[in-house]
């Protein structure tokens with residue numbers, strides 16, 4: 181069996197970016213496996229007009245290598261659309277455009293193998309080395325299922341880029357009934373059915389919830405073929421993502437260094453506090469929603485929509501006799517500040533309840549280091565094993581903070597991973613980019629606990645099983 185220098189599992193934007201950066205390197209013989217039949221980026225949420233929330237420079241390669249032939253600008257040039265993009269004068273590509281760009285890159289990379297679902301990874305002795313143990317004494321054997329049968333691959337280094345899966349809260353799980361109940365990841369294929377249901381309830385607080393609400397607002401009314409629309413969020417308000425520039429410096433190597441240096445309990449608390457940095461709604465979209473409501477109401481039309489913040493869905497059931505025998509869902513809502521509950525009836529539900537990652541079950545026990553909560557124990561340079569031969573590309577939000585799911589930081593992380601794989605720096609890795617300092621200049625390291633005043637000391641927070649998962653953006 182051939183031995184690859186690097187094997188990537190998962191070809192989302194992060195795995196694809198790694199493949200694009202590895203492509204020109206003579207000292208990296210790589211292969212990348214994905215269970216899908218071809219590249220696809222959040223197909224269910226490619227709502228017309230939606231854009232990336234990061235500039236086009238956050239493509240697969242540019243921040244590592246602006247001269248790469250796999251850049252977003254190279255794609256625009258190749259497809260004859262560079263001038264239109266230039267005249268449009270917006271840094272933010274359409275989301276559908278980003279998906280097409282990634283497909284174009286994927287088509288050019290001979291290292292990608294689609295239709296391979298990885299089911300096992302074990303260590304095997306390296307036949308080229310007589311001694312066993314230690315770096316070089318073993319290889320990784322990867323088993324992948326295909327439509328034709330099982331394949332085996334051997335590699336010296338692994339990169340795990342398996343992304344996240346849609347998450348449904350317990351209150352909505354297994355809500356069986358006649359009307360559609362869909363996660364936002366399945367929104368577009370179900371949009372017509374949702375819009376025709378007569379009443380839709382969107383549950384969730386982030387950008388995806390807002391985009392679906394805005395999309396369904398167009399058909400919201402009391403006339404034939406129109407629907408009632410409710411948006412329920414347990415956040416205390418419809419809060420915006422923060423984009424101010426000094427805050428954006430938190431997506432920097434230095435801030436990540438600072439974050440990684442903190443005790444894990446403190447990072448868990450910080451991770452929750454920092455959610456509005458990227459889990460909120462774009463300010464423009466909040467304004468657009470308000471302006472649409474204003475426009476509709478100014479025309480005198482009744483807008484049958486309800487917006488509920490600080491409200492959680494705590495239970496749900498299906499009432500087959502409801503809605504005059506057509507059947508409807510009954511959601512039990514609880515207002516956090518008031519402590520009151522009420523029932524809400526709806527014919528359809530969209531769960532904008534995010535995504536969660538987990539350590540893949542295909543890894544042999546003991547292959548990667550885990551923390552006390554079963555999450556990856558990730559080193560600063562994204563390794564998860566003692567020999568630094570297994571890296572993660574994504575899935576380190578709990579250890580590295582806000583940069584983990586950020587498309588703009590993917591190329592930097594991949595540069596670090598390729599430095600680990602090759603033992604050199606094929607792409608220069610910036611260490612300092614921020615104007616501000618994180619931490620205290622000139623200070624010496626003291627045990628974090630003794631440094632903190634008792635009243636401001638960070639106590640470990642009681643966690644639910646849900647928190648054990650590595651939550652993803654949106």
Ligand SMILES: Cc1cc2nc3c(=O)[nH]c(=O)nc-3n(C[C@H](O)[C@H](O)[C@H](O)COP(=O)(O)OP(=O)(O)OC[C@H]3O[C@@H](n4cnc5c(N)ncnc54)[C@H](O)[C@@H]3O)c2cc1C
Nearest residue numbers: 190192193194214215232233297298342343344574586587
């Ligand atoms: C709708 C939406 C919009 C977003 N927009 C932005 C944005 O504008 N800016 C931003 O910074 N971030 C954005 N994000 C967040 C983030 O960047 C994306 O979620 C991104 O797709 C993460 O890429 P990934 O490579 O980690 O994972 P994924 O895109 O989830 O890809 C993981 C891949 O791994 C494969 N895989 C999993 N298990 C196996 C297995 N056992 N065998 C083989 N293959 C496997 C899957 O098939 C999949 O192709 C957005 C997220 C969502 C949901």
